[in-house]
Amino acid sequence: MHVSGPSTERHTTFVPPVVIARVDQLRAGVGRPVRVRFWDYAVWLLEDGTVRVIDGTCGHIGGPLAGGAVQDGCVTCPWHGWAYDLATGERATALGRAPGVRAYLAWVKDGDVWADLPADPLARDPGPA
Numbered sequence: 001m002h003v004s005g006p007s008t009e010r011h012t013t014f015v016p017p018v019v020i021a022r023v024d025q026l027r028a029g030v031g032r033p034v035r036v037r038f039w040d041y042a043v044w045l046l047e048d049g050t051v052r053v054i055d056g057t058c059g060h061i062g063g064p065l066a067g068g069a070v071q072d073g074c075v076t077c078p079w080h081g082w083a084y085d086l087a088t089g090e091r092a093t094a095l096g097r098a099p100g101v102r103a104y105l106a107w108v109k110d111g112d113v114w115a116d117l118p119a120d121p122l123a124r125d126p127g128p129a
């Protein structure tokens with residue numbers, strides 16, 4: 001059958017989640033840098049047992065976010081102090097929230113830390129500027 005007009009077919013690519021660490025490799029509140037498909041991420045285990053994954057590079061001038069201190073659910077970049085909410089990636093500023101880095105769904109199963117990461121991080125919407 002031939003159908004004319006705009007295509008309604010959706011082109012989606014399923015990207016399976018990946019294991020990015022073992023939970024026993026993580027210390028609560030201490031970030032761990034992870035590189036997947038040539039992109040840097042940072043992963044944390046929080047005190048309540050949840051895991052968080054955000055982009056590993058600070059939006060200012062590229063500081064390594066995994067090396068930052070965590071307090072009240074935010075990580076502070078070790079280079080110049082920009083802070084990011086670990087749950088959303090938003091930047092926490094004195095005036096409120098601002099666009100930040102991307103945050104990713106992550107969970108623990110059978111001791112593995114899984115994350116839902118893009119197949120090609122550069123091809124995705126860059127997020128809020």
Ligand code: FES
Binds near residue numbers: 062078
């Ligand atoms: S590089 Fe992160 S605050 Fe400057």
